[in-house]
Amino acid sequence: MSADRLNLRAVRASVLVAAILVAAKLWAYGVTGSLAVAASLADSGLDLMVSLGGLAAVRYAQRPPDDDHAFGHSSAEDLAALGQCVFILVSAAAIAMAALLRLGDPAPLARESAGIAVMALSVALTAGLVAYQTRVARQTGNRVVLADRLHYLGDLVPNLGAIVALGASLAFGLGALDSVIALGAAAMLAVGALRIGAGAWDALMDRAAPDEMIAGVAEIAAGIEGLRGFHDLKTRTAGSRVFVNLHVEIDGDLTLRDAHEIGAELHRAILRRYPQAQVIIHKDPV
Structure with missing residues (x-):
C-alpha cells in the first residue's frame, strides 16, 4: 500500500475514534457532572476537529503541483494546525475557569461507575489508535500522522486523570479532586496547543529543516562517488514536506550523461533516507 493511502487511513481512523469518544463522553458528562470528564470531552471534541482538519489538509496537501502552486499544497496542513491551536486555547481557558469556580463551591458527582466505564473505553480506544x-508513521514518516499520534498519546493522561477523579469521588467522596484534575488537563491542553501553533507558524515562515536532517543531507552528499563538493544547501518546511535545494560540484570534463547520473544518485540517496523531501539539485562544473 502506498504511503499516501496509509496516511489517509491513519487520519480516518483518528476521526472515527474521536467521534465515538465524543458521543460516549457526552453521555458520561451528562450522568456524572464531572468536570474532569468535561475536560476530557472537550479534548475529544477538539481531537475530532483536529482530525477532521488533518484529514482535509492531508487530502488537499496530496494534490499534485499546478500552475498556481508550483511547490504543491502542503502548507494547508500548517494553516489547519494554526486554526486548531486557537480553538484548543479557548477550550482550555473555559475548562480552567469552570474548574476554579467549582473549587470555591464543590458540587457532588453522580453515577461515577458509569463515568469510569466510559473513560476506560476511551483509554482502550486511544491506546489502540x-x-x-x-x-503507519514508522513506514511513511508523515508529520501529520506523527503529530496526531503525539496528540492522542497526550490524551491518555487526562483520561486516566478522569478515572482517578471519579474513583476518588466514589470511594472517598473527594469531589474537589475533580476540579484539580480538570485544571491540570486544561494546562496540558494549553501547552499542547502552543506547541502545535509554534510548529505551524515556523513552517509557514519557511523555517529550515531540523539541524540533524541538514547534517544528514551533508553526510549523504559527502559519500557520493564523483561529487567534488557542494555548497548553498538550503531547506524549508511546509506541512509534511521538506524542500531541499543544493549546488553540487562535479568535474566539468565529464559528459552530460555522467554528470547527470551523479546528481541523480545523490537525489535517490536523499529520498531513501528522507522520503518526505522534495529535492532540487544544481550542478556546477569544477
Missing part, C-alpha cells in the same frame, strides 16, 4: 498510528 496510538499503536496503529505509530506503525
Whole structure:
C-alpha cells in the first residue's frame, strides 16, 4: 500500500475514534457532572476537529503541483494546525475557569461507575489508535500522522486523570479532586496547543529543516562517488514536506550523461533516507 493511502487511513481512523469518544463522553458528562470528564470531552471534541482538519489538509496537501502552486499544497496542513491551536486555547481557558469556580463551591458527582466505564473505553480506544498510528508513521514518516499520534498519546493522561477523579469521588467522596484534575488537563491542553501553533507558524515562515536532517543531507552528499563538493544547501518546511535545494560540484570534463547520473544518485540517496523531501539539485562544473 502506498504511503499516501496509509496516511489517509491513519487520519480516518483518528476521526472515527474521536467521534465515538465524543458521543460516549457526552453521555458520561451528562450522568456524572464531572468536570474532569468535561475536560476530557472537550479534548475529544477538539481531537475530532483536529482530525477532521488533518484529514482535509492531508487530502488537499496530496494534490499534485499546478500552475498556481508550483511547490504543491502542503502548507494547508500548517494553516489547519494554526486554526486548531486557537480553538484548543479557548477550550482550555473555559475548562480552567469552570474548574476554579467549582473549587470555591464543590458540587457532588453522580453515577461515577458509569463515568469510569466510559473513560476506560476511551483509554482502550486511544491506546489502540496510538499503536496503529505509530506503525503507519514508522513506514511513511508523515508529520501529520506523527503529530496526531503525539496528540492522542497526550490524551491518555487526562483520561486516566478522569478515572482517578471519579474513583476518588466514589470511594472517598473527594469531589474537589475533580476540579484539580480538570485544571491540570486544561494546562496540558494549553501547552499542547502552543506547541502545535509554534510548529505551524515556523513552517509557514519557511523555517529550515531540523539541524540533524541538514547534517544528514551533508553526510549523504559527502559519500557520493564523483561529487567534488557542494555548497548553498538550503531547506524549508511546509506541512509534511521538506524542500531541499543544493549546488553540487562535479568535474566539468565529464559528459552530460555522467554528470547527470551523479546528481541523480545523490537525489535517490536523499529520498531513501528522507522520503518526505522534495529535492532540487544544481550542478556546477569544477
